Amino acid sequence: MKKLLxxxxxxxxxxxxxxxxxxxEEASGDTNDGEEEASVDLNRxxxxxxxxxxxxxxxxxxxATSRHTEEALGTNMKVDAVGALRAFDELRKADDDGSTIxxxxxxxxxxxxxxxxxxxxxxxxxxxxxxxATNPGNAFLTKGDAPYNTMAESxxxxxxxxxxxxxxxxxxxxxxxxxxxxxxxxxEEEYGTxxxxxxxxxxxxxxxxxNQALWDGNADIIHGSIGAxxxxxxxxxxxxxxxxxxxxxxxxxxxxxxxxxxxxQGITVNGNEFVFNKEFFFLMxxxxxxxxxxxxxxxxxxxxxxxxxxxxxxxxxxxxxxMPAAEAEEYLLExxxxxxxxxxxxxxxxxxxx
Amino acid sequence: xxxxxxxxxxxxxxxxxGVFMGIIMGAIPGMTATxxxxxxxxxxxxxxxxxxxxxxxxxxxxxxxxxxxxxxxLNIPGTPSSLCTTFDGYPMTQKGEAEKALKVGITASIxxxxxxxxVLYFFAPMLSSVAINFSAVEKFLIIVFALTVIASIxxxxxxxxxxxxxxxxxxxxxxxxxxxxxMRLVPPGFEDELVYGFALLPVLIGLxxxxxxxxxxxxGMKAAPHQRIxxxxxxxxxxxxxxxxxxxxxxxxxxxxxLGTFIGVLPGVGGSAASITAYSQTKNFSKNPEKLGTxxxxxxxxxxxxxxxxxxxxxxxxxxxxxxxDSTTAILIGAFLLQGIQVGPLFITSNPDLWNGIVFALIIAxxxxxxxxxxxxxxxxxxxxxxxxxxxxxxxxxxxxxSYAINNGVMFDVWTLLxxxxxxxxxxxxxxxxxxxxxxxxxxxxxxxxxIDSLKGSGGDLSIFFTNGPxxxxxxVLILGSVIYAIMDSRKAKKADVY
Numbered sequence: 019m020k021k022l023l024x025x026x027x028x029x030x031x032x033x034x035x036x037x038x039x040x041x042x043e044e045a046s047g048d049t050n051d052g053e054e055e056a057s058v059d060l061n062r063x064x065x066x067x068x069x070x071x072x073x074x075x076x077x078x079x080x081x082a083t084s085r086h087t088e089e090a091l092g093t094n095m096k097v098d099a100v101g102a103l104r105a106f107d108e109l110r111k112a113d114d115d116g117s118t119i120x121x122x123x124x125x126x127x128x129x130x131x132x133x134x135x136x137x138x139x140x141x142x143x144x145x146x147x148x149x150x151a152t153n154p155g156n157a158f159l160t161k162g163d164a165p166y167n168t169m170a171e172s173x174x175x176x177x178x179x180x181x182x183x184x185x186x187x188x189x190x191x192x193x194x195x196x197x198x199x200x201x202x203x204x205x206e207e208e209y210g211t212x213x214x215x216x217x218x219x220x221x222x223x224x225x226x227x228x229n230q231a232l233w234d235g236n237a238d239i240i241h242g243s244i245g246a247x248x249x250x251x252x253x254x255x256x257x258x259x260x261x262x263x264x265x266x267x268x269x270x271x272x273x274x275x276x277x278x279x280x281x282x283q284g285i286t287v288n289g290n291e292f293v294f295n296k297e298f299f300f301l302m303x304x305x306x307x308x309x310x311x312x313x314x315x316x317x318x319x320x321x322x323x324x325x326x327x328x329x330x331x332x333x334x335x336x337x338x339x340x341m342p343a344a345e346a347e348e349y350l351l352e353x354x355x356x357x358x359x360x361x362x363x364x365x366x367x368x369x370x371x372x
Numbered sequence: 373x374x375x376x377x378x379x380x381x382x383x384x385x386x387x388x389x390g391v392f393m394g395i396i397m398g399a400i401p402g403m404t405a406t407x408x409x410x411x412x413x414x415x416x417x418x419x420x421x422x423x424x425x426x427x428x429x430x431x432x433x434x435x436x437x438x439x440x441x442x443x444x445x446l447n448i449p450g451t452p453s454s455l456c457t458t459f460d461g462y463p464m465t466q467k468g469e470a471e472k473a474l475k476v477g478i479t480a481s482i483x484x485x486x487x488x489x490x491v492l493y494f495f496a497p498m499l500s501s502v503a504i505n506f507s508a509v510e511k512f513l514i515i516v517f518a519l520t521v522i523a524s525i526x527x528x529x530x531x532x533x534x535x536x537x538x539x540x541x542x543x544x545x546x547x548x549x550x551x552x553x554x555m556r557l558v559p560p561g562f563e564d565e566l567v568y569g570f571a572l573l574p575v576l577i578g579l580x581x582x583x584x585x586x587x588x589x590x591x592g593m594k595a596a597p598h599q600r601i602x603x604x605x606x607x608x609x610x611x612x613x614x615x616x617x618x619x620x621x622x623x624x625x626x627x628x629x630x631l632g633t634f635i636g637v638l639p640g641v642g643g644s645a646a647s648i649t650a651y652s653q654t655k656n657f658s659k660n661p662e663k664l665g666t667x668x669x670x671x672x673x674x675x676x677x678x679x680x681x682x683x684x685x686x687x688x689x690x691x692x693x694x695x696x697x698d699s700t701t702a703i704l705i706g707a708f709l710l711q712g713i714q715v716g717p718l719f720i721t722s723n724p725d726l727w728n729g730i731v732f733a734l735i736i737a738x739x740x741x742x743x744x745x746x747x748x749x750x751x752x753x754x755x756x757x758x759x760x761x762x763x764x765x766x767x768x769x770x771x772x773x774x775s776y777a778i779n780n781g782v783m784f785d786v787w788t789l790l791x792x793x794x795x796x797x798x799x800x801x802x803x804x805x806x807x808x809x810x811x812x813x814x815x816x817x818x819x820x821x822x823x824i825d826s827l828k829g830s831g832g833d834l835s836i837f838f839t840n841g842p843x844x845x846x847x848x849v850l851i852l853g854s855v856i857y858a859i860m861d862s863r864k865a866k867k868a869d870v871y
Contacts, residue, residue: 071702072410072413072702072703072706073696073709077706081710085417101568103548103568104567104568107564190552191553220828220829221828226639226695227825229695230508230695233507234507234829235507236825236828248714249694249715249717249718249719250694252717254717254718254721255718256501256717258501258504259693334709367552371828372828372829372831
């Protein structure tokens with residue numbers, strides 16, 4: 019009898035938990051009729067980000083943007099660092115009232131192009147919100163005593179030393195892969211496959227893993243950023259961990275840093291200067307309440323004008339880069355198209371990975 | 373430099389509050405120091421950096437220390453790093469020595485905390501240089517060294533223990549392989565749920581808490597012998613705590629603190645490896661190794677001194693290299709960056725006030741932790757007197773809420789809890805050893821990562837594990853010594869059983 023009761027209790031508990039699970043997905047904040055003026059009456063907006071780190075640029079920019087936007091929207095916004103796959107998954111299941119939205123960068127569509135995310139996560143399946151900021155410090159670095167000072171010089175060095183190879187630490191399926199591919203294709207175009215065949219990829223995860231790969235001697239060049247790596251390039255840093263920047267992929271130099279852009283170094287792909295600005299934007303469920311989307315768009319426009327917001331971003335060398343949702347959609351779809359050439363012609367990572 | 377020139381009264385108060393909240397969160401199964409810091413992180417936006425540090429360090433120390441309470445009283449590790457505390461802590465509770473076990477754990481915690489703090493203060497820059505020399509090869513060997521504990525704690529069957537450990541490692545590999553973002557070992561139909569594999573805490577709590585609960589339910593919820601002992605009167609001298617216990621444990625406490633601190637220093641190697649390694653080595657060096665696991669203060673000291681030792685250790689790479697030593701310091705790095713402070717090789721020289729603030733906050737947090745826990749522990753210990761039919765439903769609710777909250781509300785984590793709860797009930801019946809399984813599960817993914825990173829660096833040449841330099845050779849000697857000892861110990865135990 020006791021055993022029967024115990025099993026009944028377990029089944030009852032399982033049933034209650036199942037019910038809790040289904041409820042949690044359907045729970046929503048207050049919705050807006052859409053007829054009123056652009057405002058939201060949600061108590062709380064959950065901002066999913068495509069990173070699990072609270073120390074990276076995605077979290078930092080999402081945090082600053084949310085803090086300023088919640089004021090403009092008259093609600094609370096909470097940044098949730100759940101990672102890309104889960105963020106997409108939860109956005110797909112989210113209510114259309116705007117209570118759950120996503121904040122991410124170019125990896126949102128690059129990941130689909132590289133096959134890291136499925137086609138169901140393509141830009142066409144979401145409502146694209148405004149672009150808000152850029153991290154202009156997207157960079158490559160090497161050891162302080164490396165025999166080259168720029169990415170262009172690294173290719174020259176490789177051409178002059180036929181017995182040498184260069185290994186570049188990147189993360190697959192995202193920004194670091196596309197900029198690595200840009201460099202690889204340029205070397206192939208400029209110096210031929212004899213040289214580009216000696217470029218290897220060291221596929222790894224976080225920035226910490228890339229740094230460690232450089233220090234261990236497993237990689238010669240790593241993908242990084244001004245925000246994350248600048249400390250290691252300063253005078254006074256011990257030789258065994260010292261790094262130097264080889265170039266940034268943004269269209270302009272970052273104020274206060276003597277780091278040449280890829281374009282300045284003459285790096286081109288398919289006849290065009292290689293420029294990659296890492297941009298951050300919102301994604302919302304496909305059928306999101308239009309009133310919410312408009313309110314968010316207006317609020318972001320207001321925030322972008324706020325000097326305090328610009329100052330917050332500047333703390334970590336990020337810059338305001340506002341583009342309203344309507345323009346953002348066209349812009350991001352075009353940007354994706356432009357980088358398709360690189361992705362389609364990129365070397366297969368399985369073949370060149372160390 | 374006087375403490376109060378750096379720390380404000382507000383930061384001391386916040387530190388106190390942080391320790392208090394941290395202990396509570398660490399004591400709730402499923403809540404961790406990492407989660408405590410993540411929850412309070414937004415609160416720090418409105419605070420000065422020094423005040424934020426007081427709060428965050430308090431939460432860190434309190435969160436790690438609080439884990440010993442459910443580990444000792446209920447056989448449920450509050451945090452992964454208190455797993456080894458259950459090995460001797462709970463048997464002590466079963467012998468009616470709950471209060472003594474708790475006080476031993478708390479005292480070992482403060483010793484470990486201060487040891488690592490001293491190391492952090494005097495050797496941070498030097499240790500970071502050493503840590504950098506530990507490449508993926510050495511980190512893999514350290515994990516293998518930690519895994520040798522499976523051999524030493526395998527009860528009755530060495531082969532059974534190794535099988536359990538390998539099973540745990542196998543289960544830990546379920547999910548996405550990050551190098552190529554491909555899913556592996558995921559049964560069809562579970563791709564969405566298992567994209568990241570099983571979360572550690574629901575597995576840990578399920579196996580220990582729910583599994584044990586089902587087992588006790590089967591036996592009829594009778595009061596355990598320790599529930600009938602009146603600790604308050606303390607008539608039995610053996611049940612009383614005395615600092616004299618530490619008289620013969622000097623080597624153990626120093627070795628465990630040192631191991632905890634050192635493994636904490638290695639960037640990326642998780643804190644759980646610290647207490648697991650310390651426990652293993654305590655058993656190997658113990659005069660009475662056969663008694664470990666049956667309720668010896670020696671085991672509690674090893675586990676708790678090392679897991680608090682790792683706090684100072686994990687801060688070394690964070691503050692002197694800018695890379696987090698464990699998941700909790702990864703959240704701390706976010707707190708620094710949000711305030712525009714770059715942690716890295718120049719942090720200590722560029723931010724002397726902040727550096728001293730961190731050290732002072734650690735001193736205060738450890739003292740507050742000790743006072744709060746040592747003098748109120750008898751109230752915590754009363755948990756063991758609560759009838760099982762009252763405490764068990766509370767534990768189930770705490771476990772479910774904790775599991776649901778781990779990843780901000782994922783229902784699958786609750787199902788994981790229940791699934792592994794069921795396995796925790798079945799495993800002992802079919803000979804799978806739960807502690808070995810869990811150690812394999814905790815360390816499996818780390819072992820794989822460093823193994824693959826090593827091979828990537830060597831172009832697939834396995835000899836790299838033997839030729840990478842003197843550190844690797846020393847680690848191999850330690851691994852072999854540990855395994856040989858465990859095998860001999862197991863044979864001795866079998867012979868003793870025969871006679």
